[in-house]
Every structure is written in C-alpha cells, then in structure tokens.
Amino acid sequence: MALQCGIVGLPNVGKSTLFNCLSNAKAQSANFPFCTIEPNVGVITVPDERLTKLAELVHPQRIVPTTVEIVDIAGLVKGASKGEGLGNKFLANIRETDAILHVLRCFDDDNIVHVDGRIDPVRDKEIIDTELQIKDLETIDSRIAKVQKQAQTGGDKQTKLAYEVLSKYREALIQGKNARTVTFDTKDEQKIAKELFLLTSKPVMYVCNVDEASAKSGNSYVEQVRKAIEGEDAQLLVVAAKIESEIAEFETYDERQLFLQEIGLEESGVNRLIKSAYKLLNLETFLTAGEQEVRAWTYLKGSKAPQCAGVIHTDFEKGFIRAEVIKYADFIHYGSESAVKEAGKMSVEGKDYVVQDGDIMHFRFNV
Numbered sequence: 001m002a003l004q005c006g007i008v009g010l011p012n013v014g015k016s017t018l019f020n021c022l023s024n025a026k027a028q029s030a031n032f033p034f035c036t037i038e039p040n041v042g043v044i045t046v047p048d049e050r051l052t053k054l055a056e057l058v059h060p061q062r063i064v065p066t067t068v069e070i071v072d073i074a075g076l077v078k079g080a081s082k083g084e085g086l087g088n089k090f091l092a093n094i095r096e097t098d099a100i101l102h103v104l105r106c107f108d109d110d111n112i113v114h115v116d117g118r119i120d121p122v123r124d125k126e127i128i129d130t131e132l133q134i135k136d137l138e139t140i141d142s143r144i145a146k147v148q149k150q151a152q153t154g155g156d157k158q159t160k161l162a163y164e165v166l167s168k169y170r171e172a173l174i175q176g177k178n179a180r181t182v183t184f185d186t187k188d189e190q191k192i193a194k195e196l197f198l199l200t201s202k203p204v205m206y207v208c209n210v211d212e213a214s215a216k217s218g219n220s221y222v223e224q225v226r227k228a229i230e231g232e233d234a235q236l237l238v239v240a241a242k243i244e245s246e247i248a249e250f251e252t253y254d255e256r257q258l259f260l261q262e263i264g265l266e267e268s269g270v271n272r273l274i275k276s277a278y279k280l281l282n283l284e285t286f287l288t289a290g291e292q293e294v295r296a297w298t299y300l301k302g303s304k305a306p307q308c309a310g311v312i313h314t315d316f317e318k319g320f321i322r323a324e325v326i327k328y329a330d331f332i333h334y335g336s337e338s339a340v341k342e343a344g345k346m347s348v349e350g351k352d353y354v355v356q357d358g359d360i361m362h363f364r365f366n367v
Contacts, residue, residue: 004041004069005277006097007207010124013105014209014241016040019072021244021270040072046278046296047271048285050328050358054294057335066285066296068278071097091135091199099203099280101273102128106221106238107211121221122228125206129178132199137173139198140166158188165192173200180204180233203280205235207273215240216264237276239269284357287328288312289337305353309363319365323349328358 009015022044045065055063073093094100104121144166150156151163165184172182178200184190193201206229208222218238226236247268250256260268285296286308299308310317326337330345340346355361 003098003281003283004071004096005099005101005281006071006073006094007101007103008073008094008128009103010105010127013103013124015103016072017241017245018103018207018209018239018270018273019070021241021248022070022274042070042072043067044070044274044277046274046285048296050287051294051296053332054287054289054328054360057331058289058291058294060289060291060294062293064293064295066298068274068281068283068298070101070277073097091132094132094199094202095197097202099205099277101205101207101277101280103207103209104221104225106208106219106225107214107240109211119221121208122224125225125228129200130176133173133176133178136179136198136200137170139196140170140173143196144170161188162192165189165196169193169196169198178204178232181231203233203282205237205276205280208236208238209241210238212240212243212263214238215243215269235276235280237269237273239273241269244268244270284355286355286357286359286361288362289331289360299355301357303355304351305349305355305361305363306351308355308361309365312363315367316363316365319367320351321364321366323353323355324362324364325349325353326360327356328360331360 007015007019019040019042022042044067046068048065051063051065071093102125104124105119106121108119144163147159147163147166151160168182168184169179172179179198180201180203182193182201184193206225208218208225210219210222213219214222215238222236222238229236243263247256247259247270250259256268260266282301283298284301285298288295288297297308297311299311305323306317306320309320309323325347326340326345330340330343331337334340334343334345337346
C-alpha cells in the first residue's frame with residue numbers, strides 16, 4: 001500500500017535533517033536553499049511495540065513490521081505557484097503525495113540562515129499555505145469555467161452539485177483558508193470534492209522543529225503555531241531535529257534509550273513522527289502471529305475483513321470464507337492462541353466485519 005507523506009517547508013527549516021533521521025537514505029543537507037531538488041523517497045519502518053511482545057510469546061523465525069513512505073520535497077519559497085525557485089516541480093511533487101508533513105522552524109540559531117531573515121513560524125506557514133492555495137484556486141477556476149454555464153442553465157443535477165462544491169471551495173480559498181477547512185454533508189459532495197485532488201485538502205501535520213531545551217514541552221514559537229492552526233483540521237508535533245540526528249548516531253537500542261532518559265524524553269521524536277504520519281494517512285495495522293513470523297499488515301481504516309485478507313494475497317479476498325479474530329490484549333493476557341480459544345475469546349467474523357487496529361487475524365478462504 002504505497003501511500004506517501006511528503007515533507008515540505010521553507011528552505012533551512014530542518015526538513016532534510018529530519019528525513020535523514022527517518023530514513024536510511026541520506027538526503028543532502030546544506031545551509032543554502034534548493035539543496036534538495038529531486039524528491040528523496042524513504043521507506044520507513046513503523047515502530048510497533050506489539051510485535052515485540054507477541055514475538056516473546058510466539059517465538060517466530062522472524063518479525064516483519066509494516067512501513068510507510070516519506071518523501072523529502074525541496075523547500076518552497078514565496079512565488080512558487082508562479083514558478084519562483086523550482087516552484088512548479090515542487091508543487092507537482094506535493095500533488096503526488098497523500099498527506100503533508102509541514103516542517104516549521106521554531107528555534108533560534110545565528111549560524112543557520114533563514115530565507116526571510118528572521119524566525120517567524122506562523123509567517124512561514126502562511127507563505128506555503130498561500131502558494132498552495134493559489135495553485136488550488138487556479139484548479140477551481142479552471143473547473144468552474146467548464147461547468148458554470150451548464151450548471152446555471154441546464155438540468156443536470158450532478159453538474160449543479162459540482163458547481164456548488166467548487167463555489168464553496170473558491171469562497172474559502174479567496175478568504176485565505178485551506179480547502180481542508182471546508183466540509184460537505186452528502187456522500188455525492190464528498191466524492192466530487194475528493195476527485196479534485198486539491199493541495200490544501202490533503203491531511204496535514206505541522207512539525208515544529210525546536211531546540212534541545214524545548215524538545216519536551218515546546219516554546220513560544222510552538223504556541224504561536226498552535227494558536228494559528230485552531231479551527232484548521234490539522235495536527236501538531238514537536239520534534240528537535242538536531243537531537244534526533246544525535247540519537248540516530250547510536251548503534252544500539254539501549255544506547256538510544258539511555259540518551260533519551262538523560263534528556264527527559266520517553267520516546268524519540270522520530271518514532272512519534274512515524275506513528276503520527278501513519279495515522280495521518282488514515283492507516284491502521286492488523287497482525288498475524290505464527291511460528292514462521294509475527295507480522296504487521298497495513299490497511300485503510302474502516303476496511304472490512306475481505307479487503308484486509310486481500311492485503312495478504314488477492315486470492316484470500318476472492319475466496320474469503322471467514323476471519324478468525326483475536327484481540328491483541330486477549331492474546332497477551334492468555335499467552336497463546338490455544339489458551340485464547342479455550343477461554344472462548346476468539347471470534348469468527350464474516351465479510352461485514354470492520355477490522356480494528358491490532359486485531360490478530362487468521363483468514364479462511366477457498367479459491
């Protein structure tokens with residue numbers, strides 16, 4: 001399931017540093033704009049403590065975690081929507097992603113130049129928002145020009161509905177609001193909206209890159225961002241990229257944990273960022289557990305049992321009969337699949353069962 005999160009931001013805010021921490025792929029990192037031109041793609045392992053605990057009980061030959069793709073997109077600048085910098089190419093790269101990780105500089109450092117001369121994360125956010133909104137407005141105006149006359153004079157309900165959706169988006173964008181702030185009540189409207197693939201309708205997480213002293217509780221810059229995104233359907237995460245790059249240098253898990261304890265953190269920012277990116281893409285995990293492997297499988301939240309069976313193999317979905325489901329907490333409590341069955345805690349589910357995050361699944365099928 002190749003869904004991608006794109007890392008965006010102005011130049012020199014810490015995007016590539018964060019990407020390097022996230023991925024084994026080493027993006028070039030330098031103190032000048034446009035260092036990253038081609039988007040770097042990293043396939044990132046999603047941390048999941050449940051796999052380790054299951055493996056302690058099952059003793060499999062291998063553990064297979066799930067992954068998420070992160071794309072490091074070059075820094076945008078004011079005027080990108082008109083082709084400034086390498087604007088058109090960058091905007092095209094953003095369009096291809098499914099969600100956005102918007103990195104904002106929330107730290108002072110005289111040794112790292114800011115493209116606009118001073119630190120102001122809210123202004124930085126608004127610069128990129130404006131560029132994306134301008135591009136979305138171009139898309140909307142182009143579509144309106146095609147349907148307006150027919151919607152106003154013709155009797156086609158679908159065209160009228162499309163015109164109403166486009167007009168609602170246009171009004172919001174003209175007011176400087178992102179498309180994700182606009183909501184639609186009916187499934188038909190939602191379908192039309194989704195098919196527009198607007199840049200500012202994508203799920204977004206604002207990643208506040210702070211200094212070491214602010215890694216645990218944030219700072220005044222973070223609070224400015226938090227206030228600025230009130231009312232916007234967006235998430236916020238605080239990460240200290242410089243610390244994360246130091247953590248990445250440690251070779252063992254124990255060394256990393258000791259370092260985290262010393263600076264007062266329970267979990268690395270990178271781990272939190274990966275997990276949050278996974279959720280931002282509306283993804284969840286079901287598990288399989290056996291002697292050969294304990295494995296995490298990715299599915300779209302809300303999927304039913306046959307679709308999740310198809311994640312393993314298309315034949316599983318085609319010939320789906322039923323799913324045997326054990327809740328993760330029950331497996332850990334009773335210690336084995338046989339013990340769960342004896343306790344009557346394994347359920348047998350049909351094709352309408354909506355899979356829940358952490359379900360341990362065994363599919364029965366016949367091709």
